[in-house]
Amino acid sequence: MKPLDPWGSGIIEDEKYRRLIKEFGISPLDELKHEIENPDIYVRRGIDFGHRDLDKWLKDARKGNAAVLTGIKPSGRFHLGNLITAQKLIHYQHTYNVTAFYTVADFEAFIDNHVPFEACIKYARDNVADLIALGLDVDNAYIYLQSQNTKVMKLCFLAASKVTNNMLKAVYGERSIGLYMCALVQVGDILLPQDEEFGGAKSVLVPVGIDQDPHIRLTRDIARKYNLIPPAAIYHKLLRGLGGKEKMSKRSPMSYITLSDDERTLRKKIFAAFTGGKGTSEQQRREGGNPEICSVFELAKFFFVKDDGELKEIYERCREGRILCGECKNLIYQHAAAFFREHRSKKSEAMELAKRLVKPRV
Ligand code: TRP
Ligand code: SF4
16 A cells, blocks of 8 residues: 555545555544544544544543644635644644644645745634634644744754654655655654643644644654654544545645635535436436535535534435435535634634734744
C-alpha cells in the first residue's frame, strides 16, 4: 500500500479505511466508542473511524494533564472539510476542559498553496472568527501563526536533528525539501503543548483527517526520542466533494461549500450536487435511491441533520423510494441554511476579537 499523502486530493473508499487500520497500526475507534463521554456526531456516526492512543488520552484528560491541538492552512475561507476539524477541536476543548491549541499553518499554505504571508493574515482572521463563532473558548486556547512562533521553530529544529532523509522518504515518499520542512514544522506544532512554557510533558490529542497520519507517526517517533508523550490522534474520513469524487478541497472550488457562502450559492451547490438518485422518478419510487453514494446525504450526515432519528428517517425514506431527490435536497438545504444564518451572525460579532488575536508580524 502506498504511503498516505497529506498533500494529495484523492478520496478514499471504505475498503481502504479498513486496510489503513491494518497496515499502519491505527486502532479502530469502534472498540473505544462507549468510553467517550458525550460523543459528537463524528464519533456517533462512524465518521471518526480510527485513533492512536485515544484511550490513554482520555485517562490523562480526566486527570487534567492533557491538551487538544489542531491546525489548518490559512489558504482561504473555511470549507466544510475544515469544519469537521474545527468542530472536533472545540468539542474536545469543552467536553474535557483542556486547553485548545490552534495552529495557523501559514508556512504550509505558502509552500503548498502559494498563498503569500500577507494574504494568510486576512484568511487567518477569517478562520479564527469562524472558530469563535463555532464556540471556541478563547480564554482556554492558544492561537498562533507558524511563522511567528519561535518555540515551534526551536522544536522543529530539534525534531529535524533526529530525522534523516531516508526516514522522510519512508514516511512521505520523495518530496521537495519545502514540503519536508512543512512536515517538520508541523512536528514542532504538535510538540508545542509539551514545551516547558506550557508545563512540560502531557497527552496531546490531535483531531485531523486520516491523510494527516504520516505527520502523526513522525511526531510520535520523535517524541519518544525526547522522552515526551507520543501525541494521540482521532481520525475522520475525508469528506467527498459535491461532485461525489475528489475530497472537498480548496483546490477545486465548485466541489465545496464554504462557511461564507450566501444562501443562494448554498442552494445552487446543493441542487447541483451528485446524488444516489435514479434516472426517473418512477424508477426511484420503485427501486429507491442510494444514500451511501449521495453527497447530499453526506452533508446531512456530517453536518446539518443533527438529530440521529431524523437522519435515519431520511435514509430509510430514500432507500424505500419514499422521498425523491428534489424534496430531499430542499429539506437538507433548509437545515443547512438555518445553520449558515446563525453562524453568519455569530461570526460578524467575533470578527473584532479575531483581529485582536491574529496580528501581522511587526
Ligand atoms: N497539515 C495540516 C493541513 O494540511 C495543517 C497543520 C499544520 C496541522 N500543523 C498542524 C494539523 C498540526 C494538525 C496539527 O491542513
Ligand atoms: Fe440522496 Fe436524498 Fe436523493 Fe436519496 S433522496 S439519493 S439521500 S438526495
